Each structure stands twice: as structure tokens, then as C-alpha cells.
Amino acid sequence: MKPIVELKQLTKTYGKSRGITDISFSIEEGEVFGFIGPNGAGKSTTIRTLLNFVFPTSGSASILGLNITKDAKEIRKHVGYLPSEVFYYDDMKVIDLLNYSAAFYGGKNTARIAKLAERLDLDTSRKIEDLSFGNRKKVGIVQAMLHEPKLLILDEPTGGLDPLMQHTFFELLKEEREKGTTIFFSSHILGEVQKMCDRVAIIKDGSLIKVESVEQLLKNNLKNITLTVIRPDEFRLPQLSGIIKQETAGSHVKLLYGGDMKQLVQGLAECAFTDILIEEPSLEEVFMHYYEKK
Numbered sequence: 177m178k179p180i181v182e183l184k185q186l187t188k189t190y191g192k193s194r195g196i197t198d199i200s201f202s203i204e205e206g207e208v209f210g211f212i213g214p215n216g217a218g219k220s221t222t223i224r225t226l227l228n229f230v231f232p233t234s235g236s237a238s239i240l241g242l243n244i245t246k247d248a249k250e251i252r253k254h255v256g257y258l259p260s261e262v263f264y265y266d267d268m269k270v271i272d273l274l275n276y277s278a279a280f281y282g283g284k285n286t287a288r289i290a291k292l293a294e295r296l297d298l299d300t301s302r303k304i305e306d307l308s309f310g311n312r313k314k315v316g317i318v319q320a321m322l323h324e325p326k327l328l329i330l331d332e333p334t335g336g337l338d339p340l341m342q343h344t345f346f347e348l349l350k351e352e353r354e355k356g357t358t359i360f361f362s363s364h365i366l367g368e369v370q371k372m373c374d375r376v377a378i379i380k381d382g383s384l385i386k387v388e389s390v391e392q393l394l395k396n397n398l399k400n401i402t403l404t405v406i407r408p409d410e411f412r413l414p415q416l417s418g419i420i421k422q423e424t425a426g427s428h429v430k431l432l433y434g435g436d437m438k439q440l441v442q443g444l445a446e447c448a449f450t451d452i453l454i455e456e457p458s459l460e461e462v463f464m465h466y467y468e469k470k
């Protein structure tokens with residue numbers, strides 16, 4: 177299958193300030209692809225570079241086989257973009273802004289606008305200046321989706337939406353996915369990524385740490401192990417390379433373990449403990465492991 181988005185060593189520096197360095201990954205058609213990283217990691221910079229709002233310092237990227245700098249105008253026609261912060265001309269009515277956006281894509285899309293607004297409970301007759309932050313976000317969502325783009329790029333899409341609206345929003349995304357739309361969204365909320373995405377790229381300090389399927393990330397053989405011990409202060413674990421983290425809380429010794437299970441069992445055979453609990457770590461713990469590793 178041909179990638180719909182492809183980044184090759186994409187780098188963007190802002191003067192002396194680091195933006196992103198050597199980012200390479202690709203997104204296949206029809207995928208829901210998550211882009212996750214802590215604040216300042218470089219998610220928005222990557223997205224803004226892809227959409228030609230800022231110019232890459234080096235490297236290249238393509239969307240739908242088109243070059244992000246040379247063919248930016250053509251790319252815009254097929255992409256729906258929701259920025260992390262939405263700014264509008266305040267004295268415009270919502271419906272006028274949305275009609276104006278539809279005209280930009282060469283259509284009217286009246287029925288689609290009305291349907292999306294209804295789903296999101298957005299009153300399009302109101303002036304933008306009268307809208308709350310969350311309602312402005314809804315305007316951005318309708319704007320991104322109204323021309324039924326092949327690719328949706330959403331930068332922190334749920335910020336400002338209440339939980340009920342987040343649910344509706346994800347339902348909308350699922351419907352888009354079923355239609356074959358490719359979705360690329362950045363987030364720092366792990367639950368969202370786990371729920372929605374096929375694959376995920378993890379970014380930290382401007383560099384890509386990992387690209388992995390959500391399923392594989394959770395299967396990465398990391399285990400949470402809790403040992404109940406009789407004398408915590410006297411308890412000594414054997415030196416095992418798979419022990420990533422160890423902490424003692426009361427009579428419990430907790431390990432994050434990522435090594436060979438047989439070695440662990442053999443090592444523990446010498447230890448004094450009364451109970452053992454082996455659990456899958458949460459996606460959050462898996463991510464923290466990657467964030468902390470570099």
C-alpha cells in the first residue's frame with residue numbers, strides 16, 4: 177500500500193531553537209495514526225511543517241505523493257486541518273465562516289455543514305466573538321471536515337471539549353475512518369490514542385523515539401510485577417538486566433520488568449516472598465518507559 181504521508185529526515189530549527197530533528201515515518205492510507213509526546217516535543221512543528229506553514233530546514237516530506245513545499249496548494253484541497261488553537265475574525269457569524277471555507281474548496285457543502293453542526297451541537301447563527309473556547313473548537317472541527325478530505329490532520333483535537341463532546345467527536349472520527357479517511361492526530365492523552373489509533377509515533381525533545389502499533393506497544397513484553405515480601409528491608413533481588421524500575425511500598429516490592437521471564441523466575445527462586453502478581457502495564461507506563469529511556 178502507498179503511504180499517504182511520508183517524512184524523510186524532516187528537520188526544522190527556529191534560529192537557535194530546536195524544533196524537530198530528522199523525523200522519518202510514513203502513514204498508510206486509511207490508518208488512524210497517533211502522534212504523541214510531552215509538551216514542547218515537536219508535534220505542532222511537525223504538523224505545521226507538513227502543511228507548509230513553516231519551511232523545513234532540511235529533509236523532505238510528501239502528502240498524497242505531492243511535495244509539501246512545492247505542491248502545498250494542491251495538498252490543501254485534500255487535507256482537513258484542525259490547529260491546536262483556533263483564531264478567527266470575531267465579528268463573523270459561524271455559518272458565514274463555514275460557507276466561506278466551503279467556497280475555498282470550491283463547493284457549498286451546505287448539508288454537510290448542517291449535519292456536522294447538529295452532531296456537535298453547534299449554533300451556526302451565533303457570532304464567533306460570543307463563542308466559548310470549546311465552541312470555537314467545534315467550529316474548527318466542522319471546518320476541517322466539511323469538504324470530506326482524504327486526510328485529516330488534527331493537532332490536539334480534544335482540548336476544550338467536554339467529555340460528552342469528546343465522545344461525539346470520536347464517534348465522528350470513527351465514521352470518517354469507515355469511509356476510508358486517513359487520520360493523523362497529535363495528543364498527549366494516552367487513553368485517546370489507545371482507543372482510536374492503529375499506530376503511534378512517539379516524539380521527545382524534537383526526535384522520534386519509536387513508531388509502533390498500539391497493539392505491539394502494549395505487548396512489548398513489559399510486565400508489572402508485585403512481590404509480597406516478609407521483611408522488606410532485608411529483601412534483596414538478584415541483579416537482572418530486565419529490571420527497569422524497582423520500588424518498595426510497605427511489604428510490596430514493585431518491579432517494571434522487560435527481560436526474559438525464565439531468568440526472572442530462576443532469580444526469584446532464591447528470594448523470600450509470599451506472593452507474586454504479574455500484570456500488563458498500562459499504556460501510560462509503557463510511554464513513560466520510552467520517555468524516560470532517552
Ligand SMILES: Nc1ncnc2c1ncn2[C@@H]1O[C@H](COP(=O)(O)OP(=O)(O)OP(=O)(O)O)[C@@H](O)[C@H]1O
Pocket residue numbers: 190193194195196213214215216217218219220221222260364
Ligand atoms: N515559532 C517558534 N519559534 C521558536 N521556537 C519554537 C517556535 N515554535 C516552536 N518552537 C520550539 O520548538 C520546539 C517544539 O515545539 P512544538 O510546539 O512543536 O511542540 P509540541 O509537541 O507541539 O508541544 P505542545 O504539546 O506544548 O504544543 C519547542 O522547543 C518550542 O519551544
